[in-house]
Amino acid sequence: DAGITQSPRHKVTETGTPVTLRCHQTENHRYMYWYRQDPGHGLRLIHYSYGVKDTDKGEVSDGYSVSRSKTEDFLLTLESATSSQTSVYFCAISDRGGDNEQFFGPGTRLTVL
């Protein structure tokens, strides 16, 4: 399995609080992605990164920001969490954005009360 870890694995927080999720890889892959998964919606791309300090928005980026200061870490921040951001968040990596497959982490279950 690709070396991808996510932390925390579970988190419960209150509306209005900031939350940061971390994705860490040991594969030295260039591309990293954040998805969220909700019943009835499948997986949806939030943000992605194509290199250190290079990021771009996905299809559901409102309310989220990301940062990538080094190759191995990709952080997803909810500046002020809302109940609609309750979801399972998956990080993925790939060594090329083109043909190569994406490897997914184990996921973080976030509950916003």
Added chain:
Amino acid sequence: DAKTTQPPSMDCAEGRAANLPCNHSTISGNEYVYWYRQIHSQGPQYIIHGLKNNETNEMASLIITEDRKSSTLILPHATLRDTAVYYCIVRAPLGSGGSNYKLTFGKGTLLTVNP
């Protein structure tokens, strides 16, 4: 983005071949077909991908029709551990970063392998 259509669920007997269909009638000439699966509570797992020709690896075979409007994923000898949601995905270009491509996940097919 080319959209895909998959049956919501399928059953298969353990040890038999599982054939999962996918329709992608609006696929463009340079778009690949990818298959992933997701076992309950885990992250998605890559299975196989292809452009025109049939492909085979240690997990599965991918059969793409000549007109590329549909494909079939074949698990030759299904086991109970193959019970999962299987996603057929057509890759689309992502942003303006050159070779970046996103994966758009639909609802997939829930394959249940029965003993």
